[in-house]
Amino acid sequence: MICGLVWTFRRDTGSGVWPDGRVSASPLLLPGPVRRLAAWCVVILLVAGVVYVGIRLAVEFRTAVVPVLLALLGTALLGPLHRWLVKGRVNRSLAAGLTCVAVVGVVGGAVYIVVAALIDTGDQIIASLKTAAQDLAEHFGAAGTSLDDLASNAKELLGKFGGTAASGVISGVSVVGEAIAMAVLALLLVFFFLRDSHRAVGMLRSLAPRSSADVVEAMARRAFEAVEGFMRGTTIIAFIDALCITVGLLVLDVPGAVGLGALVFVGAYIPYLGAFISGAVAVLVALADRGFVIALWALGIVMAVQVLEGHVLQPMIQSRTVQMHPAVVMVAITAGASVAGILGMLLAVPLTAAAFGVAHELRELYSGASAVDS
DSSP: OGGGOOOEEOTTTOOEEOTTSOEEOOOOSSOHHHHHHHHHHHHHHHHHHHHHHHHHHHHHTHHHHHHHHHHHHHHHHHHHHHHHHHHTTOOHHHHHHHHHHHHHHHHHHHHHHHHHHHHHHHHHHHHHHHHHHHHHHHHHOOTTOOHHHHHHHHHHHHHHTHHHHHHHHHHHHHHHHHHHHHHHHHHHHHHHHHHTGGGHHHHHHHHSOGGGHHHHHHHHHHHHHHHHHHHHHHHHHHHHHHHHHHHHHHHTTOTTHHHHHHHHHHHTTSTTHHHHHHHHHHHHHHHHHHOHHHHHHHHHHHHHHHHHIIIIIHHHHSTTSOOOOHHHHHHHHHHHHHHHHHHHHHHHHHHHHHHHHHHHHHHHHHHHHHHHHO
16 A cells, blocks of 8 residues: 555565565565564554544544443343333334333332432431541540541531532533433434334445345444343343342341342442442441341341352353453443443443454354455
8 A cells, every 4th residue: 555565475485575566575574474463453453443433422422422332232132122012012112102101100210219318327327437437536536636527627628619519500400401312312222223123224224235235234233232242241241139138138238128129130240349339228227227137137138149040040140242351341431430430430331242242243254254265
């Protein structure tokens, strides 16, 4: 390409062949392994540059990009229900509307149960934490420090940074408004994606060049199947985790057990971190209402469920979807958090699963093409 020359190198003599067939006996400056390494470095740099530019553009236009990504996740999760309604001879638009209403009811009910449970036990949690802090201060506290000193220092800090806090509240209100707008847009996009899902393949093929339409369709199908399998498997695992923890908390007579189970279900969509936060909240509620011994039992139940998930449920339920090493999942979550916070952690793993699906499809296509050529 550079200077209009296209070179193909012979491994045995190291000579070069010009495009018109003339042979040059000039020796190669670099050996074959170094050239291959340089080629891979160029490819990696190009891919990294494209990914970086894509991420920056997505962050810049996050108000439009995030609802589309959430709608794709929702479509992957709710697609089986919509297809079941359509097979039952329900109109596609009506089926999409019923599916969206069902998901709003489920999500709204789960949020209400979680918030109500936390409000009912919030004072008990705070009192329990205060008692624990007092015990720690008595046994391990430094000389001249107490909770009263901490409280006075906190008041002083609040007095100094009151203006900053007020501006933070205002910005927080704007963030909430933006989040509500994106959620409404995502829900509307889910409706249209479900209703027009049968036209997606034709639309995709019309946008792709004719020579690569089959490859683009295969890649899109594999990516969506990976996301759909991940969302379906995660939902099943989340339901089993929530059911087991809810039953355990009900046996221990922990207040708000149903709400805590709903929190476990929602938190399961953020691997590792979501389970840790929801389990910690369940243990805190048990500590606040039932004491230290019951809190230890609750902690044992949460840990047992996590062990069951990691060693039984994950390999058994998600064995047919894209398998990702836990290290890859943690790196993806960290990268998503650095880019978009909690929302990035939610989207990181499904997007990584889609990328793995596309890579797997490309490997199969090119390996099959090389086998045919050979």
